[in-house]
Amino acid sequence: MGYLSTHKITKLFRIRGGVHPHDCKTLSANQAIEDLPMPALLHIPLQQHIGAAAKPAVQRGDHVLKGQLLANSQGMISAPVHAPTSGRVVGVGHYPAHHASGLSVHTITLQPDGKDEWIALNPPADPFTLDPAEIATRVAAAGIVGLGGATFPSAVKLNLRNRYKLHTLVINGAECEPYLTCDDRLMREYSANTIDGIRIMAYALGVENIVIGIENNKPEAQAAMREAATAFPNIQVVGLPMRYPMGSEKHLVQTLTGKETPARGLTADIGIVVHNPATALAVRDALREGKPLVSRVMTVSGGAIHKPRNLRVLLGTKVQDVIDYCEGFNVEPTRLISGGPMMGNVLPDTRVPTVKGCNGILALTTKEVSENQESPCIRCASCVQACPCGLLPLEMAANARAGNLDAVTKLGLMDCIACGSCSYVCPAHIPLVQYFNYAKGELANRQRAKHKQDETKRLIEQRAARMEALERAKKEMMERRKREAAAKKAAAAAKQAQEANA
Amino acid sequence: MSMISSPHTHSGKSVQLTMLWVMLALAPATVFGLYLFGWPAISLFLITVLSCLLAEAIALKIMGKPIGKYLFDGSAILTGWLLAMSLPPSAPWWIGVLGAFLAIIVGKQVFGGIGQNLFNPAMVARVALLISFPLEMTTWVTADGVSGATPLGHIRTETGQGHTLSSLADSLPSVSDMGLGMIGGSMGETSAVLLLLGGLFLLWKHIITWHIPVSMIGTLLLLAGIMHAISPEVYPGMEVHLLAGATLLGAFFIATDLVTSPVSPTGQLVFGAGCGLLVYVIRTWAGYPEGMAFAVLLMNALTPLIDHYFRPRIYGRDRKGEPLNYASEEGK
Ligand code: SF4
Ligand code: SF4
Numbered sequence: 001m002g003y004l005s006t007h008k009i010t011k012l013f014r015i016r017g018g019v020h021p022h023d024c025k026t027l028s029a030n031q032a033i034e035d036l037p038m039p040a041l042l043h044i045p046l047q048q049h050i051g052a053a054a055k056p057a058v059q060r061g062d063h064v065l066k067g068q069l070l071a072n073s074q075g076m077i078s079a080p081v082h083a084p085t086s087g088r089v090v091g092v093g094h095y096p097a098h099h100a101s102g103l104s105v106h107t108i109t110l111q112p113d114g115k116d117e118w119i120a121l122n123p124p125a126d127p128f129t130l131d132p133a134e135i136a137t138r139v140a141a142a143g144i145v146g147l148g149g150a151t152f153p154s155a156v157k158l159n160l161r162n163r164y165k166l167h168t169l170v171i172n173g174a175e176c177e178p179y180l181t182c183d184d185r186l187m188r189e190y191s192a193n194t195i196d197g198i199r200i201m202a203y204a205l206g207v208e209n210i211v212i213g214i215e216n217n218k219p220e221a222q223a224a225m226r227e228a229a230t231a232f233p234n235i236q237v238v239g240l241p242m243r244y245p246m247g248s249e250k251h252l253v254q255t256l257t258g259k260e261t262p263a264r265g266l267t268a269d270i271g272i273v274v275h276n277p278a279t280a281l282a283v284r285d286a287l288r289e290g291k292p293l294v295s296r297v298m299t300v301s302g303g304a305i306h307k308p309r310n311l312r313v314l315l316g317t318k319v320q321d322v323i324d325y326c327e328g329f330n331v332e333p334t335r336l337i338s339g340g341p342m343m344g345n346v347l348p349d350t351r352v353p354t355v356k357g358c359n360g361i362l363a364l365t366t367k368e369v370s371e372n373q374e375s376p377c378i379r380c381a382s383c384v385q386a387c388p389c390g391l392l393p394l395e396m397a398a399n400a401r402a403g404n405l406d407a408v409t410k411l412g413l414m415d416c417i418a419c420g421s422c423s424y425v426c427p428a429h430i431p432l433v434q435y436f437n438y439a440k441g442e443l444a445n446r447q448r449a450k451h452k453q454d455e456t457k458r459l460i461e462q463r464a465a466r467m468e469a470l471e472r473a474k475k476e477m478m479e480r481r482k483r484e485a486a487a488k489k490a491a492a493a494a495k496q497a498q499e500a501n502a
Numbered sequence: 503m504s505m506i507s508s509p510h511t512h513s514g515k516s517v518q519l520t521m522l523w524v525m526l527a528l529a530p531a532t533v534f535g536l537y538l539f540g541w542p543a544i545s546l547f548l549i550t551v552l553s554c555l556l557a558e559a560i561a562l563k564i565m566g567k568p569i570g571k572y573l574f575d576g577s578a579i580l581t582g583w584l585l586a587m588s589l590p591p592s593a594p595w596w597i598g599v600l601g602a603f604l605a606i607i608v609g610k611q612v613f614g615g616i617g618q619n620l621f622n623p624a625m626v627a628r629v630a631l632l633i634s635f636p637l638e639m640t641t642w643v644t645a646d647g648v649s650g651a652t653p654l655g656h657i658r659t660e661t662g663q664g665h666t667l668s669s670l671a672d673s674l675p676s677v678s679d680m681g682l683g684m685i686g687g688s689m690g691e692t693s694a695v696l697l698l699l700g701g702l703f704l705l706w707k708h709i710i711t712w713h714i715p716v717s718m719i720g721t722l723l724l725l726a727g728i729m730h731a732i733s734p735e736v737y738p739g740m741e742v743h744l745l746a747g748a749t750l751l752g753a754f755f756i757a758t759d760l761v762t763s764p765v766s767p768t769g770q771l772v773f774g775a776g777c778g779l780l781v782y783v784i785r786t787w788a789g790y791p792e793g794m795a796f797a798v799l800l801m802n803a804l805t806p807l808i809d810h811y812f813r814p815r816i817y818g819r820d821r822k823g824e825p826l827n828y829a830s831e832e833g834k
Contacts, residue, residue: 016817021511100505178511250818263818263825270828341511362510370512375571376617378517381765385711389817392765395809412816420509427515428617434507 008236009211013258015251017388018243019421021178021342023217024368028301028308029181033189035312036325038112042084042316043095043353044070046106049145050152051077053106062089065119067292070108073140079153079356080143082292084314087112098338098355102348110316123290127200132161135204135287142286143293143356148172148183148247148276149339151357154283157273158204164268169202170256173214173221173277174240174247177340180360182297183277185310187214187221191228194277197284199232205273210235212277213252215242244342245419249274251388263415278359296356300326304333304363313354319361320350333363334371341368342420372429383422383432389415393422393432400439405446408439517616520760521576523707527700528583528755534693539591546598547586553602554582561611577616581605584624584755588688588748588795589631593638601627621802622762625795632795694745701754713770714763714777715753721778722749729786737786748794752781756794762802769812776801 047053054071058064064083071081088111095107124130124138140155160166175183187194202210212229214222216239229235240246240255250261252274259270267274278297285291294315301308306327313322319336323329337344338358347361354361383393391412399407416436423432536544558578562569585601608630609623610616632639704710722743729737743749748756757763757777764773777797784793815821 016814019513021513259828260818260826262827263816265818265825335506335510337510342509344508344510346506346510364510369510370514372512372516373571375517375575376615378520378577378617378760379762379765380520380709380760381711382515382708384765384814385708387814390814391816392813394765412819415816415818418508423507424509424511425513425515427517427520429512429516431507433509434505437505437507 009238009256012238012241012255015243015246015254015388016390017386017421018245018251019386019424020242021244021424023242024178024301025181025184025217027179028299028310029184031181031185031309033182033185033297033310033312036314036317036322038085038114038116039314039317039321040112041090041318042087042110042112042314043318044081044084044108044110044316045095045097045353045355046071046081046108048081048098048151048315048356049079050150051075051079054078054081056092056106056108058089058092058108060089060092063087063113064089064110065117067119067121067294069292070110073143073153077153077156079145080141080292081108081315082143082294083110084294084316085110085112086115086117096348096352098347098352098358100346100348102352107353118291121290123288127287128203132204132206133159135200138286139204139283142282142291144279144282144286145293145356146276147278147282147296147356147359149343149357149359151355154275154279157275158201160266160268160273161204161206164266165271166205166207166268166273167271168209168211168273169198169205169207170253170267170272170274171198171210171212171277171280172247172249172252172274173212173218173225174252175218176215176242176244176247177342177344177360179301179362180299180340181301182299182310182359184218184221186281186297187218187277188224190281191221191224193284194281195225195228195232195235196288197280197282198235198275198277200283200287201275201280202234207273208234211256212237213240213246213256214238215240215246217242244421245388245417248388248417248419250417293356296354296358298322298354298358299360300362301360302333302337302362303365303368304329304331306330315356316353318350319347319352319354322354322361323350323363329363331365334366334369335362335364337362337364342424343418374430375428377428377430380427382425382427386421386425388419388421389417391416391422393426393436394430396439397430397432397435400435405439405442408436409443413439413443518574518576520709521580523709524580524704524755525576525583527703527707527709528587529700531693531696531700531751532583532587534696535587535591543591546589546591546593546595547583549595550586550589550598550602551579551582553599554578554585554606557603557606558611561607561615565611565615567615572616575616577610578606581610581623585627587751588624588628588756590639590641590688592641597631597635597638601631604630617761619761620805621799622756622759625756625798625802628795629799632790688748694750697750697754701750704754704758710754710758710760711767711770713767714758714774717771717774718753718757718778718781719744719749721775722782725779725782729782743782743785749781752777752794752798757798757801762798762805764805764808764812766809766812766814768814769808772808772812773801773805776804 052074055074056071057069065086066083068083069080070083073080089108090111091109094104096102097105127135136155136158139158144154145151146154173183173187198210212225222237222239226237229237245251249267253267253272254260261267262269282293295312297310297312299310300322309326336347338347339345339360377394387393396408396411396413418433420433426432555578559569559573562572582602585605605623605627609621609626610619613619701715705712723740726740726743730739764770780797780800781793784790784796818826820826
């Protein structure tokens with residue numbers, strides 16, 4: 001089958017472009033993962049994943065146990081939500097989202113009772129005897145989504161074996177975003193369990209070959225994972241060069257295989273599925289202990305955080321609680337971010353809850369953000385050199401600014417992975433990614449509008465067709481009746497004539 | 503558009519810093535040139551640079567742009583600097599002033615200011631001056647104060663009159679003199695070694711990439727080598743083309759001008775090759791032995807076209823822009 005299934009990776013391939021941001025990981029890399037103490041209230045949004053929001057399965061006033069289903073997944077691409085601890089549902093309503101807009105979204109509010117009492121768990125005796133499809137089903141039921149930040153429902157990815165010829169599972173331990181150290185800590189401290197989860201995933205995918213890629217700035221994690229994988233010759237731990245965006249799925253696969261994922265395709269097109277180590281650990285907990293996803297590990301860091309830490313946080317914990325545990329701010333942060341500084345999103349304030357996709361909370365100072373006034377492009381081509389996707393950011397931005405959506409699309413807007421490398425290097429401080437996001441949004445709006453228009457047109461046409469059919473049917477019926485009446489008349493006349501003749 | 507987008511960190515690069523590095527790279531050759539040609543050169547240099555600043559300030563004022571933001575972004579100073587380096591050191595002061603205004607107003611601001619100009623402003627001014635004031639612009643002095651032609655000019659005139667190169671040997675400077683800069687020429691284009699050093703510095707600092715200098719010098723030398731091999735008595739060899747004239751200044755500092763050169767690596771290779779070819783053709787067969795400015799301006803005019811036709815290949819797509827298709831590849 002693939003070149004990977006037969007031999008080990010002995011050489012790495014270069015990706016185009018990329019940048020080397022200051023990794024700032026020493027702030028938190030040596031902090032072991034700690035459990036955040038139980039917060040007073042949890043606000044659990046119903047949509048913490050890509051896809052349809054979950055539908056509430058509890059009511060206000062209900063008492064729930066830890067791990068109990070709070071909301072059901074809806075449709076093919078969705079994920080359920082579970083109670084992060086035992087307690088009482090004090091609200092099924094709205095609460096500010098974990099999003100720059102801070103808009104209110106469907107949220108269940110839970111008041112912990114302090115007992116942290118698990119619901120009855122029924123893990124399978126041995127996941128490796130289950131049908132692979134059953135593993136995916138259990139992963140779906142556990143509400144597991146891509147914990148690297150993408151939050152795509154993991155079960156959907158585990159089911160790719162049905163549609164693609166797969167040969168390798170790649171574990172993305174690059175963690176190329178500055179500041180973030182949660183995957184690093186996880187791989188160091190829970191290496192055996194992570195490897196276990198990885199093996200379960202490979203089993204579900206029906207692939208033999210496993211490659212774990214870890215950037216070379218994490219030698220301890222590399223060593224721990226190698227150690228934990230010694231018993232399994234099909235697992236290879238590969239040290240990756242430090243270059244942002246190494247953690248972009250498609251670029252990681254390119255580094256390992258030299259092959260590019262076709263545009264608009266998936267890595268599965270070249271036989272590879274990529275998962276994150278934290279997701280693997282969650283899969284292990286679901287399949288070995290029967291536990292759904294109710295917490296996650298995140299890095300709390302940045303120059304404005306007093307004591308940067310790696311914390312295991314119950315989903316729905318307010319960002320403020322997390323920051324309080326890190327002894328608050330040194331200085332008022334210029335920007336509060338969920339995720340890494342290269343691709344993370346701004347948070348409106350510290351009231352918002354933590355969610356499944358949040359791998360970091362960063363409070364950055366003015367110096368770290370190094371915001372600056374935008375000036376005209378000097379065509380220095382730094383952005384062109386930095387782009388890992390072979391795009392021309394300067395031209396895309398110029399066209400986006402001018403409102404030429406067609407031109408931007410032609411230049412490859414939809415091939416842009418929003419990695420931010422271009423904005424990072426631009427000497428004119430042009431917020432290139434902001435222009436691209438804007439253009440992508442406009443494009444989506446336009447498509448939605450067009451879709452709606454098409455839909456309306458289709459409905460009108462359908463209606464017209466229906467009316468016409470109705471008309472026709474009516475006419476036909478009338479004609480038939482007429483014919484029948486005429487025939488009857490004729491028959492009657494004939495009968496009369498016959499009778500008369502007789 | 504008001505929402506703040508990622509990334510939330512920055513490399514710390516800035517326009518000012520970029521210009522500063524270029525100036526730093528130019529400094530050794532400049533200081534050497536000023537030392538070599540003395541006071542007239544120093545005053546011409548200062549007059550040209552200050553006039554550029556003045557012209558920029560006036561233009562910004564007229565167009566209602568924030569003077570504070572743009573005046574000291576370094577681009578006007580750099581334009582003046584490059585222009586001064588390409589003028590004959592003995593040129594009268596008003597040449598510097600006129601050149602500065604031509605460069606900034608005609609070469610840059612009428613296009614809309616920084617980043618918008620199609621042509622290299624310093625070269626626009628140089629060519630305009632050369633055409634309008636041929637006498638002032640072609641009177642060169644060597645470092646010891648003797649006036650005379652540049653080596654290339656000399657060769658062009660003499661071979662044009664049917665003299666062979668070997669008969670000129672005595673009247674031409676030695677290769678080491680040309681390399682070190684002890685020859686006639688404009689202020690900054692004389693010391694090949696120091697210019698090369700500055701160029702390497704720019705490469706090291708990632709201000710420019712190797713594509714334009716390498717393809718430009720490569721093309722120029724290739725042509726010189728071939729023509730010299732064919733007819734050594736008429737066409738000077740590679741070393742003359744490499745070390746004389748504005749070759750190195752042009753390849754590292756003028757053709758690589760960020761605003762007016764293509765942005766993609768392939769585009770830059772094409773652009774550099776075009777510059778090299780034109781420089782050779784103009785030096786050898788046209789009336790201007792110092793053909794760098796013309797060559798660069800001609801290629802500047804082609805930059806938009808080159809940018810359009812030589813785009814990088816997009817990730818996951820073939821050269822034509824279609825998504826990669828491994829299935830059909832395997833089928834072959
Ligand atoms: S990096 Fe910025 S200034 Fe340079 S070409 Fe790109 S957009 Fe223009
Ligand atoms: S954000 Fe888009 S255009 Fe910019 S470097 Fe990344 S992929 Fe290229």
